Amino acid sequence: MLAAVMPNGAVLLGSNVVADSYHRRPVRVVTHAHEDHTKYLSRSVAESLFIVATPVTHEFLRILGHSIPQSKALSVDYNKEIEFDGERVKLLPSRHIAGSAQVLVEGPDGTAGYTGDFKMPGTPPMEDLDVLVVDATYGSPHLSRRGTEWDALGALIDIIERRSPESPLVIYGYNGKLQEIMVELRIRGVKETFLADDTTLKLAKVASRFYNVDIGDVRLYNKDELTPGSIAFLHVSKSQPMLKLPAVHIILTGTERRGPAVRVNDNVYRVSFSDHATFWEVVEYIKESRPKKVIVDASRGFDSKFMAEYLSKVLNIDAVSEP
Template sequence: MSIDILKNGAILLGERFVVDGHYSRDFRVITHFHADHIAQLKKSISECIGLISTPVTIDVLSVLGYDIPFKKRFGINYGIKMKVEDEELSLQPSDHVFGSSQVVVSNKEGEKIGYTGDFKNPGHGTPILDVDILVIDSTYGSPMFRRNFKNDIEMLFADHVNDSLTRGPVKIFAYHGKIQEAMRVLRKYGVVAPFIVDDKIRKVTEIAKKYGYIKDDIFTSESEEGKEIIKEGWYIEFEHFNKSKQRDGRYMNYILSGWEFGEPIRSIDSRTKVVAMSDHADFDDTVYYIDNSLARLIIVDGSRKGYAKELVSYVKRHMHRTAIYLPGD
C-alpha cells in the first residue's frame, strides 16, 4: 500500500488521500486546526475535490478564515467509514485539541495504514490504532523530553490560578484548542471566576461549547456583562499565545507551554509563570503507543519540528521494532 511523507508536511496515504499538507490528490484530510497541520490549506481548497475532517475542525477552520465550499466539506464523525473506489478511510479519536483525529486508510486487500497526527494519553484518550503500518508523530521523540509530573499538572495549575485570583485578575496565554482545554481544566478543579475573551476566541470557544466539550458561558471584554466583570476585578482573561510578549503587570500572567520539562510551573518574573501544560505526548507516551501497537512497520513523521531520527534509533535499539523516518535525508 502506497505511503510517503513530503518535506512540506504532506502525508500520502494510499492512492487518493493526502493528510495535513498539500499535494495534488482528490482528498485532503485535516487532523486538526493547528497551523503546522493546515499549511497550504487554501491551495487544497482550490484544487482538491474534498476536504475531510471532523465537523468540529471544519467549524473552527471557518472561524480562522478558511472558507471551505459546502460541496467540498466532508465532515465525518469518529468511526464512520468513507469509501472512495477501492480504498476506505475513517477518523479515530485523538486526545490533542477538541475535534482532532487520527486517520486510518485501508485497501481492498484489507491492509491498513494509520497516522496518529498529534496526540496525548495513548491507550486512554487516544486509542491505539489496529493497523499494519503506523505513521507516528515525533514532536517529543527524544528521551530528554519526559514530563514526570504530567499527572499532577492540571491540579497544580488550577491551584495556582485560584491563589492568584485572591490578589487580582489573571491572564492566560495559549494557542487555540489549548485555551479551551485550560477552561475545561480550571472548571474541573473548582475555579469559578468568569472567563473573558476576545471575539475570535469567543467564536472558537462557542464551537467547543456547541459540541459539548465545555459548558460554561464566556464573555467578551466589549460586552456590557464583560465590562462589569472587568470593573469588579475578579476574572480570568484568555489571549492567544502570540500576545504573551505584550503582557503587563496589571495581571498575574500564565503562559501555557509544551516545552517545559524541568518543573511543572516556574516563574520568569514577579508577575508571570510558565505552565508545563502540553497537548502532545511526551517521549514516554510516544514509546508507549509504539510498544502497544501491532504494526509491522513504524514510520516516524520527520517533516515537522520534532526528533524523528532519535525516535527511530530508540525504537530499533531498545524495542527491536522495524522503524524508518520519512522524508529521508
C-alpha cells in the same frame, strides 16, 4: 507505497489521501485546526475533490478564516467510514484538541494509519496496521516534562486560587489548548469570570459542545473588565504586548521542563501543559498498535531519528524517520 511523509509535512496514505499539508491528491484530510496541520489548505481546496475533517474541525476552520466550499467540505464523524476509489477512509478519536482525529486508510494494498497530534491516555491505538505514521513532537526522553498534565493543571489551579483575589489573570496558549483549559477549570470548580477575544470565544462555544461541559460566564475580552476575579484567555501571539498590563500572566507551554509550573518573576508564570504525547507514551502507543512498519513524522517533531532508532534497535520494529 502505503504511506510517506513529504518535505512540506504532507502525510500520504494509500493512493488517494493526503493529510495535514498539500499534495496533489483527490482527498485532503485535516486532522485538527492547528496551523502546522492546515498548511497550504487553500491550494488543497482549489485542487482536491474533498476536504475531510470532523464536524468540530470544520467549524474551527471556518472560525479561523478558512474558506471551503460546501461542495468540498466533507464532515465525517468518528468511526464513520467513507469510500473513495476502492479505498476506505475512517477518522478515529484522538485526544489533542476538540475535534482532533487519527486517520485510517484501508485499500487493496494494505492498511495505513496516521495518528496526527495526540496524547495519552485517551487516544485508542490503531492496531495491526501495515504502516503507521506517528507524531513524535517529543522524540526522545530528554524532552520529557517533569510531572504529568494533571500536575500542571493542579499547579495552574493553585496559582489561580492564590493570585485571583488580588489580581486579574491572563492565560496565554494556542487555539484548542485554551478551550480545553477553560473546560478543565470549570470541571474543577473554578468560578472566576472568563474573558476571551472574539476568536477564542467562538472556538470555546464549539469546544463546550464537544466536551459537553458548560463553560458558564464567558465574556468578550475588554481591558476595563480585566479586574481581580477575572481570567482572560488570549492566543499566545498576543503575550508580548499584554505582559505590560498589571496582571498575573500565565503562559501554557509544552517546552517548560523545570517543573509543572515555574515562576519567572512576580507576575509571570510558565505552566508545563502540553497536548502532545511524551516519548514514552508514543512508545506505549506503538507497542499496543503492533504495526509492521512505523514512519516517524520528522516534519513537525523533535529528535524523530532517535525515536526511529529506538523503535528499531530496542523494540525490533521496522521504523524510519521521514522526510
